[in-house]
Amino acid sequence: MTPVRSVTQEEVDTFWRDGVVCLRGIIEPARVLAMAGPLSAMLDTPELANLTAMGDALAASGNSVLRDAEANTKKGRFVAGVDHWISHEEFADFALRSCLPIVAATILQSSKVNLWEDSVLAKEPGTAEQTAWHQDLPYFHVEGKNVCTMWCPLDHVTQDSGAVKFVKSSHLWPDVYRPNFFVSNMSIPGSPGEDVPDIDAMSAEGSCEILTFETQPGDVTIHHARTIHGAGANTSDRWRRAISLRYCGDNVVYQKRPGTPLKAHHVNFVAGEPLHTDDCPAVQRS
16 A cells, blocks of 8 residues: 655655654545554453553552543543554554555665554543653664654544654664653663653753644654653543554664563564564565
């Protein structure tokens, strides 16, 4: 499948300069909305982790959890899951045979991309949990500059429903920060490096700039795996559902990252070696 329109050179340049770009109307809205049924079918299954319940457990153990007081009485859930492409043909088709891998390869200026994972991220109306500032790279057992995440909304997403926020050009910062639990700033035990800095304080003092985008189905944001990003609570009366796709381009290799478990299906993992197409299916750029 080809995109609705071509990716422009300005969009490629914006991605590499800012660490994120919003591609307006790049995919047919109907193609994205067709994923609403498959996503809904797994909402109350063990395939999705209840991050709201995880936040309750973290809070009960004395750790701080990022929650919005306005939404806290509405009791919405934040649920997420990964690697649905392995067992669901609809997700495999979306990740590997839609226009999106070709768009990712174009942005990364790569001859092909390998799928690292797909992910479902859904915040019900009234979900209090915020998404902590983090980078994606610490969760991926890879190394290389050509790694990105595409975020494909199934709903009209605004600030009050939890639009993703990005720290402009943070992919150029020298550090890979410790991964956290998404609903808390608490870093994952056993992970190396420094904690993610206090982005809200840095933004308030003017030492970093935050970018965010109101999006509709058909729009796609694509950010570098080193770009620091987070999201607010969903204080609205609308869902905030998205499918996230993580692709690796040319010259990306396996790299073990302590504190993050290896994927069970990555049976060909060898640190320093190129990604194996049995583990991480490849799509050639046309």
